[in-house]
Amino acid sequence: MTYTTIYSTVVGLEVHVQLLTRTKLFCGCVNRFNPTQPNVQTCPVCLGLPGSLPVMNRHAFELALKTGLALNCKIPKLTKWDRKQYYYPDLPKGYQISQYDLPFSSEGWLDIVIEGQASRTRRIGIIRAHLEEDAGKNFHDESGRGGESLVDLNRAGTPLLEIVTKPDINTPAEAHAFLDELKLLLTYLEVSDCNMQEGSLRCDANVNLHIAVNSGTVATPIVEIKNLNSFRGVEQAIEYESRRQFDVWKETGKKLGEVSKETRGWDAERGVTFGQRGKEEASDYRYFPDPDLVPVTIEDSWREQIRAGLIEFPAAKRQRFETAHHLSHYDASVIVAQGRSFADYFERVVAACGDAKQAANWLTQDVLREMKERQLAIETFPISADVLGALLQRIVARKVTVNSGRIVFAALMERSTGSQPAGVEAVDAIIGEKGLAITSGADELAPIIDAVLAANAKIVADVKGGKQQAIGALIGQVMKQTKGADPQVVREILQNRIAAL
């Protein structure tokens, strides 16, 4: 007997993203991922030395505002900074500067699309987003002594955005889709590069179940899952945890509120969540306003200035590609998902050749393939959008066939790997060199067609007699001799000539 239909999974995500600022949140130390040289990116402020004081990074705050607006949040008139106090070796001041009761944004949402046989959209609520400083990193000493840990404070003070969703996510796929869309949005906005491997995006999942019972619904205790290290891992962890919680509930019947919130870690190798050693005591963070910092007032004019400067969001771009460029939902999604530069590249190609469908095919197949095989980014792709656009324009204008176009494309890739990328003039040059121009003029074709008709009297008779397919052989012979005639045109001329015989 399967129980899959009698419970639903309830998931809220807590995501931390590091901001793409040059410097840390409260000091001028460089904000750079540096795992190999510990403790070289610190100063009295981020070391928490006696007498040091924090000063807020304006750019970090503006990136935060951008994000709040992009997540459809309410932006308050006043926001402030609070100290969250606890002891940990990677937290040099013994408190983290964060935001408690007046965060800079709240009550927003992000729409996501879950692809599948039947794609569906969901609106995931955002409870709040706030700014805080990151802690340093702790390492366990591998040297075998075992009794010590090592602390690197390079990361201490890095600006973080904490984004908390409502418990609106109901499936592992939705969680993955949310993270995908959030990452896409934040990379488009150049707020963060959301790289889970480098730690610029971290995610914890709060999971529980709503189980249908005779008398109504029962909620299981919430479990917080930490140590998730990939979007796929988030999916798998939620999947595993749902089943585990159901098993536990069947056994113990414990409900939400009856036990305190549990923290479990995700073991990616074994594919399980495991209980973590309990914290020494439930933390009393003793939040209070940081007396070393002053509040931020956000005038309407500032907020609207930031809003006006926002670039087109991925969701809007996908929509526009579907309606204005008539791309399929799939093609639009693929192109947008590759990032802003790729989408911009696509649009420049469209502008040059006038055929969005053609452009979409080439981008999603040929260009992406080359990028993957050669490990290239679109920003440094050897063929510029103008050059590709020119090539596609030749195809659209029926100056060369699509297949010939591929030959030109390959040649352009070769020629552009030197120090100078090939220019638009190279397109016609290669077409000329390789004789790829479609011979479609009736004058040019006439002698060739005459010759083929004359040499294939039997086939001509078959065609005249009603065997239409036989014309294919004649077309083939003409094509062989013209190196790139338009087969449609050849077929037409042959049909007309044969009919006239």
Added chain:
Amino acid sequence: MTARLTRDDVAKVALLGRLKLSADELERMTSQLARVLEYVDILNEVDTEPVEPLAHPVELANVFRDDVEQACLQREDALANAPKTDGRFFVVPAILDGNN
């Protein structure tokens, strides 16, 4: 609202502040803190219902700095006052409960 301050309360707060107190200190601390807390009860005489708290005596807002790099400390200087280092990291007793 005078909370009768017990030794247990004081022990809990000592842990919160990571302070190891001897039995004598704990005893003395309990009575001294109780006296002070009793004294500060005087604030309940004041009607503060309509009053906004004054967290900062100078009412500034929007103090920012530009996102411009400043020189970092050399590692030797950053580690110079550390009780224990291996030349690269700060070294502390093993952290056991969960990970970062």
Added chain:
Amino acid sequence: MSILEATASQLLDAIASGTSSAVEVTTAFLNQIERHDSTIGAFLHVDRVGALKQAAFVDEKRRTGKPLGKLAGLPIAIKDVVCTRELPTTCGSRILEKFLPPYDAEIIRRLRDADAVILGKTNMDEFAMGSSTENSAFQVTRNPWDPSRTPGGSSGGSAAAVAAGMAPLAIGSDTGGSIRQPAAFCGVVGMKPTYGRVSRYGLVAFASSLDQLGPFASDVAGAASLLEVMAGHDPRDSTSVDRPVPEYSRTLEQPLSGLRIGLAGEHFAEGLDPEVASAVRAAADVYRSLGATIVDVTLPHSKYGVAAYYLIAPSEAASNLARYDGVHYGHRAAKFDGLIDMYATSRGEGFGPEVKRRIMLGNYALSAGYYDAYYLKALKVRRLIRNDFDRAFEACDVLLSPVTPTPAFKVGELVDDPLAMYLSDIYTLGANLAGLPGISLPGGFSKSGLPIGIQLLGPPFAEETLLRAARMFERETPWHTKRPTLQVAS
């Protein structure tokens, strides 16, 4: 001119004109320290070599005709709560006994720019918590007027250094009266500027919304000159106010006509020593004789000041002192069992009893369930106290009040009664809660020969008014010219 008896202004002139060399001046003060500090105990660290080097540098500048900074050649003692790159900075605590900051505080940078000579670091109550300097982990500082008595605190070392002629100028910090009270006990001038007037970058924090650095001097002019160099906006301190600094020394001699002096009835309540009360009333008479008007004002919430202060300050302190955990700097215990025990033992060993008391009080006031009733409540009362002052300053230009309820008390007298010690801050902490400037100046002597200070308080950024008003009083009275007779160390 006797170097040790000269005022800061006289020394500045002598050095600038070449009458005395900076080295001569610095040597004189270093020798005075040598002669008397074993009895007084004002200094934790004397930087003989560094000071003479700086002095020689100033002399060289003068010789080669280069422009001299505003405090060129003046020796200055620095309270050990200020980060100085080359010198130990202990805050009077075992937990920072070996701490050497890798950076200079902003005011130290300004002093160096002004060509001042830094003599050394002075003794203080541990982390600035105390009113007698008895909470120092290292030594007791004695009042130069009576070695059986305290110099006050927490900036007792700086005040005693100036009083004993060991430095013409000194720097202290004031969170609840820690400059003004020792100034009164030691018979010197001490000033707390408006909150935000002087940068706190490099000032080891006790209570961030109350702390301010300020000058000690033997006369008002000295305080004015030093304040002028210290004050000003610092982009590294978010609470620093961007407002031009007037040339305090230039306007100092101009009396204020039509000056309205406020006297608050609440400041003459029970517990005020009658000799202190009469010194303040005598000061009022002096002002009257100069044409000032005395106005009765009221500060109805002043009796709640101590309670509000002793919730707010310890709360901020508990948070500011959380960083002393033996991980990145400071004392780490030799024996412990695991990480949490390392924290607790290191802090238990490194902090003295008063600091521990305040950390406990602070964490209690901020803890879950108590925040509203204690910390938040105190912040609301704070606003009422500030409103009282705002209203009072509509009726007067400066407030005249006692600094302390009594003259200097004996060493050991209040050490076992924390609450009594706290209550002695009653006249000074109001200005910290409200963020207002205040100056303590010599106002007389008790029958037993102990200095009595009088205090002038002003509205925000009224330092110039305060200094000019103080100078008016100083010109008419002899108190600032008196010097203690120091016992020579045997």
